[in-house]
Structure formats: structure tokens, C-alpha cells
Amino acid sequence: MTIKDLLVHVDLSKANPARMDYAFGLAEAHKAHVIGIGHAPLGIDALRNEARETLEKFASTGKRHGLSVETRLIECKIGDLPEELAVHVRYTDLAVIGQPEEKGETAGLQRALLQELLFQSGRPVLIVPWAGTSKPSPKTVMVAWDASGTAARALADALPILTHAKKVVILVAIDDKPNSHGDEPGADIALHLARHGIDVEVRRIPLGSDVSAADLLLSQASDLGADMMVMGGYHHSRIREAVLGGVTRTIMETMTVPVLMSH
Numbered sequence: 001m002t003i004k005d006l007l008v009h010v011d012l013s014k015a016n017p018a019r020m021d022y023a024f025g026l027a028e029a030h031k032a033h034v035i036g037i038g039h040a041p042l043g044i045d046a047l048r049n050e051a052r053e054t055l056e057k058f059a060s061t062g063k064r065h066g067l068s069v070e071t072r073l074i075e076c077k078i079g080d081l082p083e084e085l086a087v088h089v090r091y092t093d094l095a096v097i098g099q100p101e102e103k104g105e106t107a108g109l110q111r112a113l114l115q116e117l118l119f120q121s122g123r124p125v126l127i128v129p130w131a132g133t134s135k136p137s138p139k140t141v142m143v144a145w146d147a148s149g150t151a152a153r154a155l156a157d158a159l160p161i162l163t164h165a166k167k168v169v170i171l172v173a174i175d176d177k178p179n180s181h182g183d184e185p186g187a188d189i190a191l192h193l194a195r196h197g198i199d200v201e202v203r204r205i206p207l208g209s210d211v212s213a214a215d216l217l218l219s220q221a222s223d224l225g226a227d228m229m230v231m232g233g234y235h236h237s238r239i240r241e242a243v244l245g246g247v248t249r250t251i252m253e254t255m256t257v258p259v260l261m262s263h
Helices: 016-030 045-064 078-089 107-120 149-162 187-195 213-224 246-254
Strands: 005-009 033-040 069-075 094-098 125-128 140-145 167-174 200-206 228-232 259-262
Touching: 005 016, 005 078, 016 033, 016 045, 016 094, 016 125, 033 045, 033 078, 045 069, 069 078, 078 107, 094 107, 107 125, 140 149, 140 213, 149 187, 149 228, 149 259, 167 187, 167 213, 187 200, 200 213, 213 228, 213 246, 246 259
Parallel strands: 005 033, 005 094, 033 069, 094 125, 140 167, 140 228, 167 200, 228 259
Antiparallel strands: 125 259
């Protein structure tokens, strides 16, 4: 199970170069084809030319890495971009996008992109933070596990990356609510990963009423020195979401390592 092609959202933001470098490093590790997609509003020549120049730089950088690279330019109304991009993502193994900004002209678009790709593309989404230095070949990966369908989907989508990691930690938040974890929470999924040859550890952490699920995930990722987090989009026994809110929103606002999400 490998990543054969990945799609990268290429824009004009300050965080774009770091996102490109991360995507190229990931593609090198997996010998994957890379597709860079940019956007230009209809009928604005200056922005079209700027987007093309950015894509040309993307292609030339990728080729210097010895990668198979192609670029595409979507010309549409800005509000139509999330849906248009989701269509392209469906024909790849993975989408790489940037962490949504908290505020600014493009903050709303970035949140809309994440939500559309997560819920409508049918593919995993890897979000690269705009702060810090991310490692495209993570040594330690933390998996947020709650035995839900979304968590299982995210873990399965992340397998090509998990098999390259030195260590995978399954984090199980334990509370007093009914759950589907079984007698030994995390044990069954750890056995499944071990069959894939993955070095896996299970951590069972009590989730008290004074600690949110998001804060627990973030603090554990920091304590572990995790290079990546894997999570469903996000479903916890205490928190159920149909849109980006609660845990997912908090993680997106405060993440310091890449997060692979599926739904």
C-alpha cells in the first residue's frame, strides 16, 4: 500500500513555499507523482499570470527534486473553487493543503476548502501548519483513536505513512460514557497495525471534565514529540460533529504538526 500520486493546493500565501517543500519531501519518500493546482478568478489577467508564474516555480522546484510533476490552473469564481478542487482530488491518493488562517482575506476560503475536501472529495486530507518546521518523513505519528468509523477510515488512509514511521502511538481518551473500545481500549487496532509490521504503542489517557478532547490531543502530541497527527474528522464519544467545529476547529487553529484527516 503506497501513495502513487498526491495533489497540492498552490496559492500565493506566505505559507505556500513550506507546503510545497513538505509535499515534495513526501512525494520523494513514496516515489509519488505530484500535481500542483492553482486558482485564478475568471477574467482577471494579472491574477491569472501570477498564478501561472507560481505554478511554473512549483514545477521547476519539483523537477529539481527529481519528481514527476504536473500543474493545473482552475479558473472559476472564488466561491466555486472548493467544489472544483474536490473533483480533482478524487483522482489522487492524497490532498495536501495549508492550515486555515485565523483571519485575513483568504481565511474563509481556506476553511471552505478544508471542509469541502474533507467531506466531499472521498480522499484523505493532509493539512500542513503555517508555523514551525514539518518533517515530510515523520518518525513518530500519533493516532487519535475512538473506535469510530471516521477514525478507522483515517487510520487506513494513513497506512502508507505509518509504515514508514519509526513509531506509531495510538491515543485513546477514556471517559465514563458507553463506547465500542472493548475490554482493552486500543488493543485490537494495535494488533491490526502490528500485522502491517508497524511498531505501535497504546496510550490510554483519562479524559476529565476539566480537559477538552482537543487540548488532550495537542498536549499528548507535544509530550510525544509527534511529527504528525492522524484523526477522523473528528468524532469522539462526548463530541459528535457533522461540520468543522469543536475539536476539529480547535486542532486546526492551534496545530503545530501536520494533521492527516479523513471522514
